[in-house]
Amino acid sequence: MVTSVIFMGTPEFSVPVLEGLIKNNYEIKAVVTQPDKKVGRKQKITKTPAKIAAEKHDLPVFQPVKLSGSEEMQQVIDMHADLIVTAAYGQFLPTKFLKSVKIAAVNVHGSLLPKYRGGAPIQYSLINGDAETGITIMEMVKKMDAGDIYSQKAIKIEPDDNAGTLFSKLSIVGRDLLLETLPSIIDGSIKKIPQDPDKVVFSPNITKEQERIVPTMTATEANNMIRALNPDPGAYMMLEGKRFKVWKAEVAKDSTDLKPGCVVANKGRFAISFADGTVLNLLEVQPSGKKKMDIKNFLNGQGSKFAPGEEIVDK
Structure with missing residues (x-):
């Protein structure tokens, strides 16, 4: 039986994850991404990488400025998908939306949780001179990056790595770990591990x-x-x-x-x-x-x- 997915992502990091789901015959009912933005000196309207990938596969795209309470959110809820999969989407997801899917809402997060909850986990691993970082596949809850852990994989941070190279490496690790983990989430055999609240570290967005x-x-x-x-x-x-x-x-x-x-x-x-x-x-x-x-x-x-x-x- 084909498993249906609402996919949510925005930057380049999300693209291999989306492509991996498509290649492995998950049914992508919709791709939800951030609105197009003006970029550069000429302020050219630019599509998000996730939108470009979605259009390549003729997938429906939704771009609400704010997901919560939007018409788009209700349209996506009405699709009655089995899973929500997010990979660096960039907005909070309301509880009503998270609970609307049949199986689970799953997030591909760019750190070894509970270390670096928040919007800039890859940047903080470099700022703090960490020896390793990784990917966490986790259950989504309303509180930011606080859900139970399904699986994790660590990678070494090389001396010449920067945010760009780590994003590229981790997007591939995230894709592979997600595809490895999803079957046991779908059949209910996976054992979730709660995050240790005493080990939580936050990684808020980088300030000016x-x-x-x-x-x-x-x-x-x-x-x-x-x-x-x-x-x-x-x-x-x-x-x-x-x-x-x-x-x-x-x-x-x-x-x-x-x-x-x-x-x-x-x-x-x-x-x-x-x-x-x-x-x-x-x-x-x-x-x-x-x-x-x-x-x-x-x-x-x-x-x-x-x-x-x-x-x-x-x-």
Whole structure:
């Protein structure tokens, strides 16, 4: 018997999960995703990755600004699906909706719950310098990411991982773990594990203030933030009053006596001093009003004006 699914997702992370369900003969009754958004300088209306994938398979798409109480929610409830499957949808789901399906409402979450409930679990695993992260397949309840755990799988965080690479890896892990777990959810044989409330850690959405790198951070803390905010929205420091984005860096092996925020070297590398004598080598940057560039191009241009020992990073 074919199992029917209401799928809910928005970013690229959700696409392999949706494609996996389709390929494994689940009946997708509808795809619910966030509204199209204006993107970039030209404010071009852009479809969500989940919508693009849904349209490719001629699936019905619903995009309520707010799901709760919407006409779209009632339309989806009236489809009487067996399952709701969500993967980074981006809105709270009302209890009425969660209880409307015949079997279960299942979420593919990008962390090893109860660590990192909330909207930015992948970013926080990088910010905090974790050695591993993973996927949790969980039962959805009204409280955010608080449902019982069906299954989990961990992966190692590599030194060169950023949010973009981890999202890509975890979307595949999420797809495979979901497909592995669903049969036992459907036949009722799975044993759910409640989350330990004493181990809950939250990962709220990244604020504008968090995007800024300040010299009071250590080089490791600054580098972790750079990795966490690549590819979106990007971390920056204020260099002589101007926003200076850093897309890639590495913690240098050397240390310095210079106070934080100074140029340690600008020949062959561009190194900045941070707290506790630590040093960060900048590898890919984007000065205000310019395109991304590797550090060699920066040093051949405006980077050449900075002298070692000069304090250039605003506090």
